[in-house]
Amino acid sequence: xxxxxxxxxxxxxxxxxxxxxxxxxxxxxxxxxxxxxxxxxxxxxxxxxxxxxxxxxxxxxxxxxxxxxxxxxxxxxxxxxxxxxxxxxxxxxxxxxxxxxxxxxxxxxxxxxxxxxxxxxxxxxxxxxxxxxxxxxxxxxxxxxxxxxxxxxxxxxxxxxxxxxxxxxxxxxxxxxxxxxxxxxxxxxxxxxxxxxxxxxxxxxxxxxxxxxxxxxxxxxxxxxxxxxxxxxxxxxxxxxxxxxxxxxxxxxxxxxxxxxxxxxxxxxxxxxxxxxxxxxxxxxxxxxxxxxxxxxxxxx
Numbered sequence: 001x002x003x004x005x006x007x008x009x010x011x012x013x014x015x016x017x018x019x020x021x022x023x024x025x026x027x028x029x030x031x032x033x034x035x036x037x038x039x040x041x042x043x044x045x046x047x048x049x050x051x052x053x054x055x056x057x058x059x060x061x062x063x064x065x066x067x068x069x070x071x072x073x074x075x076x077x078x079x080x081x082x083x084x085x086x087x088x089x090x091x092x093x094x095x096x097x098x099x100x101x102x103x104x105x106x107x108x109x110x111x112x113x114x115x116x117x118x119x120x121x122x123x124x125x126x127x128x129x130x131x132x133x134x135x136x137x138x139x140x141x142x143x144x145x146x147x148x149x150x151x152x153x154x155x156x157x158x159x160x161x162x163x164x165x166x167x168x169x170x171x172x173x174x175x176x177x178x179x180x181x182x183x184x185x186x187x188x189x190x191x192x193x194x195x196x197x198x199x200x201x202x203x204x205x206x207x208x209x210x211x212x213x214x215x216x217x218x219x220x221x222x223x224x225x226x227x228x229x230x231x232x233x234x235x236x237x238x239x240x241x242x243x244x245x246x247x248x249x250x251x252x253x254x255x256x257x258x259x260x261x262x263x264x265x266x267x268x269x270x271x272x273x274x275x276x277x278x279x280x281x282x283x284x285x286x287x288x289x290x291x292x293x294x295x296x297x298x299x300x301x
Contacts, residue, residue: 001071003072005035005036005038005042006071007072008027008036009064009065011024011025012048013055013056013057016054016056018055043060045060046058047061047064066139069140070138073094073139076092076282080282089119089120089283089287090119090284091120091284092122092123092284093284093285093288094122094123094141094142095123095145096124096126096136096146096274097125097126098146098199099128099199099227100147100163100246101145101147101271102132102145103126103228103247104246104247105161105246109291109292109295110122110124113288117287120284122288125140128195128197128199129197129198129202130197132146133146133150133152133155133274136150136275137276139276139279142279142285143274143289144274144275145160145271146272146274147200147203147244147269147271148199149272150274155274155276156274156276157273157274159271160271160272162268163268164267164268164269165203165207165245165269166243166244166245166259166261166267167242167259168231168240168241168242168248168259169234169240169258169259169260170234170235171256171258173240175258176258178260180262181260181261181262181263182262183213183263186218186240186242187213187218189240190219190221190238190240191218191240191242192221192222192238192241193215193223194224194225194226194227195223199269200227203269204242206269207242207265207269208265211264211265221238221239222239227244230243231243231247235257244269
């Protein structure tokens with residue numbers, strides 16, 4: 001199979017659109033369509049359902065997609081290995097991150113790493129913790145940082161750094177001038193939560209269970225698909241939220257919201273560095289892992 005055709009098919013399947021794939025690959029849409037059609041002709045199978053302006057992999061396409069992603073990853077690894085053999089680091093590294101580390105931790109770390117490696121490109125894919133760990137398992141990303149320890153046995157998870165859940169309230173809320181609130185007070189407030197599957201949601205439910213309660217005891221008024229949506233809802237006065245302290249540091253400094261701690265409830269959590277136990281790692285991935293371990297020495301233990 002032609003790797004270029006596989007790359008184009010994979011991009012269309014991942015983005016769900018011929019036009020978006022063409023834009024991402026700097027190609028024309030007819031060129032993208034022709035490459036996919038040629039691959040389908042070669043295999044004698046329809047790989048994508050054309051759905052108006054969108055596209056979705058067929059059953060055969062879903063089967064091929066996993067193999068194609070691994071083949072492309074192996075191709076990148078081979079190029080990087082040859083560059084490394086010549087004393088250079090180059091190529092592309094695909095990293096995954098759940099919402100909090102992906103939006104508030106990894107960008108700065110990637111910037112620091114890339115400043116020392118001018119000839120590399122790093123792609124950061126962001127999803128919820130379960131989705132991101134599936135990407136590691138499938139080989140779509142070589143490593144990831146997530147807010148919930150994965151359950152898959154083939155994945156290795158090491159604690160990277162700590163985090164803390166705090167109650168976030170609008171700037172004009174009466175609690176904005178307090179340091180702590182009691183759990184019973186929090187239960188009486190309208191609350192906004194993240195969606196099921198997010199590391200944030202798992203951490204919150206774990207903290208509540210340790211305090212002998214659960215979300216059913218709270219006035220849930222909204223469920224949001226991103227941390228940014230939660231913060232905007234809090235600012236708009238929809239409710240309060242238990243959220244990562246790292247995610248609201250800028251807003252708290254700007255006094256757009258305020259954060260307070262909950263008494264008598266464990267709110268510590270961790271972010272985990274996730275890799276696949278059995279997949280080989282590219283030289284670029286190994287270098288980035290070494291960089292992370294130098295920043296968080298406990299990670300290597």
